[in-house]
Every structure is written in structure tokens, then in C-alpha cells.
Amino acid sequence: MKKLIVLFAPILFLYTAANAQVKLASVFTSNMVLQQQSNVPIWGWDKPGSSVTVNTSWNKKSYKTRANAGGKWKVKISTPIYGGPYTVIVSDGNTIKLDNVLIGEVWLCTGQSNMEIPMKGYKSQPIAGSVDAILKSANNNIHIYTVPRSSVTEAQENSKPSEWHVASPEFVANFSATGYYFGRLLNDMLHIPIGLVSDCYGGSSAEAWMDAEGLKDFPEIKVPAKTDSIKAVSRTPTTLFNGMLNPVIGYGIKGCIWYQGESNYERPDQYEKLFPAMVKRWRGLWQQGDFPFYYVQIAPYDYAQLPPYNSGGKYNSAYLRDAQRKSLNIIPNSGMAVLLDVGEQATIHPPRKEPAGTRLAYLALAQTYGITGFDYASPLYKAVTIEGNRATIRFEHAENGLTAYNKPLQYFEIAGKDKRFYPAQAAISGSTIVVSSPLVKEPVAVRYAFNDFVTGDLFGTNGLPVSSFRTDDW
Known part of the structure; x- marks a missing residue:
């Protein structure tokens, strides 16, 4: 029986490959937002050697490519100034049609739980003012996408399935609160479509969002082998990069917002080097130059409440906040939103997420979009x-x-x-x-x-x- 299975496996593979049809990466769905005035990549898979055509309704153009020996294909398409809705049609004879595609500004929203926590809050952990904000959230010009959680030891080409959604109470309730408040203010001020991609995992360390190449200057951080088990799903080096970030690297973005550091609080000296190295590595992989990178300085919290209940010395999270402050001088085209006034002693998840999102938006509106006349940054x-x-x-x-x-x-x-x-x-x-x-x-x-x-x-x-x-x- 085992021999039969072994003989049957390559036959099954050949049958699947021979009958393959065009497939898009999970991040490309109806309702997506593409970065304006750019050459943005669209990619997917097909039978090796297959001819794939991508048609875009805004310029009536056709882009043609072929799937490589591994079955992957990619094209870069030219996007106009903001607008929509448009359609994108992908075909190899079989057709995929993406509707309600907008052209606008796309931002990646990343980090750990304080970026991930949804507008409706976690169980018994509220978001201040969320009911009113959710109720008023319907907006055809804000579209949101959440990368599903995944922690693996081998880099993935595609993420788990997900969908772009038009902002509405049903979907905003389950989307990143910090990310939503950021995008809402951008849309209010710029009056153009905003796309938000939430790529977060609660409790995650910075090194979990980095690949082995990015960690090569940190020999004290052990990169797991492909066959290793993952004991800490959100804190094992490279695993979130592999499962959640690698699959979307290259998606056309304007910039990134980041809220993380709590899970590295006990290693501030290392973080002072690790965090800028992570940003540099991401920018290198995206191949979009030094795109804007705005981050939140972690809010004050009594970390001695957390196991193993360390306190004093460098366990004081003020050292991590200081490492983040110093990173401003190392990371080009960056900004830091300060939350020294909204921390909570009893919870690591401050309920007031609107200050985080809006303060990040102030930085973007001034430094990225050039709006003047307002005092946008903390002293x-x-x-x-x-x-x-x-x-x-x-x-x-x-x-x-x-x-x-x-x-x-x-x-x-x-x-x-x-x-x-x-x-x-x-x-x-x-x-x-x-x-x-x-x-x-x-x-x-x-x-x-x-x-x-x-x-x-x-x-x-x-x-x-x-x-x-x-x-x-x-």
C-alpha cells in the first residue's frame, strides 16, 4: 500500500500542475486599494509556462507575462492618480475579475497586540469610544485588509486567505483600532481613498518579524531550523516574518505604522540596534526606498506585574521607550508618536487608542503629505x-x-x-x-x-x- 501511495504522489502532482489555472496571492481581492501613481506588482501562480494577462480598467491596458518554472508569475501595473472604482481582470483563459478596486494611499499597520486589538476591543478589554466610532465608520473610501495569523519556520509565498472590505460597522469592529483611527484621519484630511493592511500578532517580539538575513548581526538570537517546533508562536525569531510578512512584501504601499516593543521591554540595549535593523531590512526587501515609517513609543505600564515579575534596573520599560526615542536619529524618514499621557498601570492595553492613531496620522500628514500650519510632533x-x-x-x-x-x-x-x-x-x-x-x-x-x-x-x-x-x- 505504501508503494502505491509513493507511486501515486507524482502522478497526482502532474495531474494538478497540468490542470492548474491562474491564482492570485491572497492579498489581491475585490475591494483592494492600490497605491496611486506607482508601478505596483500583482502576482500569483499558474501552470509553469502559462501565459497570464492582467487588464486594468483605468487605462484600458493589458499586461502580459508567463509563469516561471515554479509556477509563479508577476507583473507591474501603472496606477493613475487616486480614484475609482475600477476593475482588474486576470486571465490565462480562465478569468478572475476584481471589482470595486480603488486607487489611493496604502499603509501597512504592523506590530503586536496594541496594533492588533480591534475596535470592539478584546474580551473584557475595551477601546474607549469604540461604539460611537464603529457606528459612524461606514466609508466607501476606506478599505481594510487583515493578514491572518500564521507562525511557521519556513518562509511562505502566500498567506492564508483573507478579503479586502469596505469600511462599515461590521468590518471596522474587527479591525485594528490604532490602524483605523490613523486611516480615518488621513481620509478626513486628504479626501482620497485609503487602504489599510493590518499585519499584526499579539505578544510578538521584533525578531519574530525579521528573517535570518536581517538577524545575521545578532548572533545571540537563535533562528529556528525548518524542522524545529515553535514553542512561542509570537516570539520565535523569523516565524511571523515567514507566515505573515513575507507573503505581502512588495505589495505597493505608501508607508508603514508600527506599534510594538512591549515584548522586548527587558532587552532595551539590544532593541536599540534590533529595531532600526528591522526597518532597514524591510525597506530593502520592499524595494521602495526609505518609505515613511512611523511608530508608537510604548505606553507606560507596570511591567513587574508580568511573569517572571522582574523589576528594577533595565527591566524598567523607560529604557525601552528611550531606545525608541534614540531610534529616531538612526531610522531615516521616521517619526514617533508619544503616549506618555495615556498609559494604564493595570493593563498593557491602554483603552485610548485614538491618540495613538491620530498622533501617527499627524506625523504622516506633515512629513509625508506636506500639510503645513499645524504643530504635529511631541517635543x-x-x-x-x-x-x-x-x-x-x-x-x-x-x-x-x-x-x-x-x-x-x-x-x-x-x-x-x-x-x-x-x-x-x-x-x-x-x-x-x-x-x-x-x-x-x-x-x-x-x-x-x-x-x-x-x-x-x-x-x-x-x-x-x-x-x-x-x-x-x-
Whole structure:
């Protein structure tokens, strides 16, 4: 019987190949949004050597190609300025017709649970204001797509089946809250179609979203063999890249938004190098240059509540937030949305997701789409000057000054050469902060809000919170 199965297997393969017909990658469905004014790839599979034609209704053009020896085919099609709806027809004699295709701006929404959590919330974990937002979400010019979860040790060419959907309460309720709020504001301001691709996995580490090549400079991170079992589905290096990212790499996008870091909080020094390496690798694989990459600085949370209940030292998640802050100087064409004012001590999933999405959108609207006249970014630590017993902190993005809303600043600390930090008096002076303590006669370093959990009390006049920071490298 075994011999019969072995003999039958190649016959079955030949029969399947001989009767193959054109198939599209899962990400190409009706209701999809294609990036405007680009040459975007469309790909799929067919019988090796088959001739495949792609017809696009906006320019009445036909694009022809042939499936290679492995059965894969790919064409690049030219997209116009935003508009639609259009149709795309793919044929090898058998025809696939994609309807209600829009041309607009496409953004990849990636990360772990705080990007993945849907508008309706997780069970017993709400999203603030979600009912009203979901109820009002119907919009023919916002289309959404979710890449299904998949964690595997071998790179996949295709993801599990999914569908593009037009924004409506039914589908928005189950879509990334951060991603939706981001896309909604883009659509409100740009008045063009927005496509959002959610590619997330709760609890995931950054290294799970990287391939072996991207991890080659991190020998301490063990890349699993193809035959290895996966014990941690969202934290095993390369496995989410293999199952969820690799299948959509190359889909035409404008840029990416990222909300992750919680699962790397205990390794901030490594993350300071790992995160920029990940972004560089993704950009290289997409072959779209340094596309915009905007990310969320993780919100404060009491991480000592999580097993194995580590606390103190580098287990303070402020170090991870600081690694993210420093990454702005390493990752070109990037921006960071600060959430120092919306964290929750008791939950790692802050219910207020609208600030995350809208602050990411502010960055995109200003830096990518060139909208001027509004103050779009949180003030960021720039430099410290020490004179006598006082340290003066200067900031970027604080041209219109700083504010504590007429309350005393509580979270500044100052240290001398002994590296011991003391609570400090801090006063706003226009766009600077003057910090001192009677206990530190010769200061050498200042920290602000450098705690695992904290609710920031320093803001730009634009209302956006200042990121936690440190002037030292201890």
C-alpha cells in the first residue's frame, strides 16, 4: 500500500500542475486599494509556462507575462492618480475579475497586540469610544485588509486567505483600532481613498518579524531550523516574518505604522540596534526606498506585574521607550508618536487608542503629505547645558513653548557624579526646562518620567506629551 501511495504522489502532482489555472496571492481581492501613481506588482501562480494577462480598467491596458518554472508569475501595473472604482481582470483563459478596486494611499499597520486589538476591543478589554466610532465608520473610501495569523519556520509565498472590505460597522469592529483611527484621519484630511493592511500578532517580539538575513548581526538570537517546533508562536525569531510578512512584501504601499516593543521591554540595549535593523531590512526587501515609517513609543505600564515579575534596573520599560526615542536619529524618514499621557498601570492595553492613531496620522500628514500650519510632533529632548547647580534642557519641536497646564512638574530627577538621582525642582522657561536640587551641587545628568509606569505631566503647547528621556547613558 505504501508503494502505491509513493507511486501515486507524482502522478497526482502532474495531474494538478497540468490542470492548474491562474491564482492570485491572497492579498489581491475585490475591494483592494492600490497605491496611486506607482508601478505596483500583482502576482500569483499558474501552470509553469502559462501565459497570464492582467487588464486594468483605468487605462484600458493589458499586461502580459508567463509563469516561471515554479509556477509563479508577476507583473507591474501603472496606477493613475487616486480614484475609482475600477476593475482588474486576470486571465490565462480562465478569468478572475476584481471589482470595486480603488486607487489611493496604502499603509501597512504592523506590530503586536496594541496594533492588533480591534475596535470592539478584546474580551473584557475595551477601546474607549469604540461604539460611537464603529457606528459612524461606514466609508466607501476606506478599505481594510487583515493578514491572518500564521507562525511557521519556513518562509511562505502566500498567506492564508483573507478579503479586502469596505469600511462599515461590521468590518471596522474587527479591525485594528490604532490602524483605523490613523486611516480615518488621513481620509478626513486628504479626501482620497485609503487602504489599510493590518499585519499584526499579539505578544510578538521584533525578531519574530525579521528573517535570518536581517538577524545575521545578532548572533545571540537563535533562528529556528525548518524542522524545529515553535514553542512561542509570537516570539520565535523569523516565524511571523515567514507566515505573515513575507507573503505581502512588495505589495505597493505608501508607508508603514508600527506599534510594538512591549515584548522586548527587558532587552532595551539590544532593541536599540534590533529595531532600526528591522526597518532597514524591510525597506530593502520592499524595494521602495526609505518609505515613511512611523511608530508608537510604548505606553507606560507596570511591567513587574508580568511573569517572571522582574523589576528594577533595565527591566524598567523607560529604557525601552528611550531606545525608541534614540531610534529616531538612526531610522531615516521616521517619526514617533508619544503616549506618555495615556498609559494604564493595570493593563498593557491602554483603552485610548485614538491618540495613538491620530498622533501617527499627524506625523504622516506633515512629513509625508506636506500639510503645513499645524504643530504635529511631541517635543523631544535635544541637549542639556549645565551652569553651576542648574541644568537647562532644550527640546526639538518646542518652538511655541512648553506647558504643565499650571501644575508643578513632578517627574524630573537630577544626579551628580555619584550617579544617584534625586527628585528635582523643574521650571518651564519658554521652550526650555531649568532643573535643580539642593541635594546635587554639581549636576551631570537629568531624567524625566523615567519610570516603568508614569503619567507624563509635561507637554508642548500643542498638547502633545513630551517623551520620557535621560541625558545619561548609565
